[in-house]
Amino acid sequence: MTEEIHTLTQRVSQLENEVKVVAELKQQVHDLTGKLAAPNTAGGLVDQLKQQVGDLDARLAAKCVAEEDAAVSCTLRWHGVPQAEGENLKTLFNRLCFSLHLTPPPLVRSIYRVRPRQTGQTLVDPIIHIKMEHVREKATLLRAIGAYRRTTKTQLSLQLIGLESPALIYINEQLTKHNYEVFKRAMHLKKHKRLTAVFTRRGDVFVKMIDGVEAHNVRSLHELSELSNNLGGPSRNSSFRD
Incomplete structure (x- = not known):
């Protein structure tokens, strides 16, 4: 009996030690798992932030494009009109509209020449920016120009604004x-x-x-x-x- 008790006591002690080892091993596994999970969590957070930054970049780019489109949506570029001292660009524009049978002329918010530029040895007449009151006013003018070209089989010229010259003039949409x-x-x-x-x-x-x-x-x-x-x-x- 004494021998059996001694044997059982040793076995219990052994089991208790094994339990301690198991507990320690479990804690080590837990700690290691946490350490391994941390980089994955950080990586996941980085991926999430990258996705958010990408989404914001895309939204910002789309907003910039929309704002740029809106800024030019009502604007036209008029090429080929020689610059003259004391010129009245609104009068020239109205003459063109009358020649295109647009009466009254489409509403204009502003009309001005851009800064002149030097091309080689030649000073090019600066273009004229025409900002229409609304996009529909721009469309009306462009339709009239298209109709004139189809009907007459000719391009616009300075004669349409009262100048004695067959030189061509061009009105195009302002583009981004x-x-x-x-x-x-x-x-x-x-x-x-x-x-x-x-x-x-x-x-x-x-x-x-x-x-x-x-x-x-x-x-x-x-x-x-x-x-x-x-x-x-x-x-x-x-x-x-x-």
């Missing part, structure tokens, strides 16, 4: 910087007969690859390059070579 770059490249391709038509509508750039087909709304230089390359011919880089 991005869309203007697309427009310039598209006009370059048209000049080299890679496109059959280039025009703008509501500040966007449209191109026609072949006469008689629907125009494409081109939103980037990459998209323009892809459309041009689909026709075959020069490579993407050579397509945009000046």
Whole structure:
């Protein structure tokens, strides 16, 4: 009996020690798990923050584009009108509208020349910015210009504003910087007969690859390059070579 009690006592002590070891091991495992989980949690937080920053960047970019579009939505650029001392740009604009049978003329919020620029040895007459009162006023004028071109088969000229000159004048939509770059490249391709038509509508750039087909709304230089390359011919880089 004494021997059995002694044996059982030793076994209990052994079990108690094993329990302590198990408890210690469990605590170590718990601590290690926490340490391993911390980087994962931090990584998850970083990924979450990156996603939030990306979302904010996208929203900010969209807001900037919307504000830029709004800033130019009512504005036109008038090229080709020689600058004269004491000129009255509103009077010249009204003369053009009367020649296009727009009476009364569309409402204008402001009209002014931009700062003149030097091109080589030639001083180019600065363009005229026309800010219409509303986008519908701009659309009315552009429709009248389009109708004049279709009816007369001619472009606008200085004669329409009372000047004795056949020199051409041009009125185009004011574009955002991005869309203007697309427009310039598209006009370059048209000049080299890679496109059959280039025009703008509501500040966007449209191109026609072949006469008689629907125009494409081109939103980037990459998209323009892809459309041009689909026709075959020069490579993407050579397509945009000046």
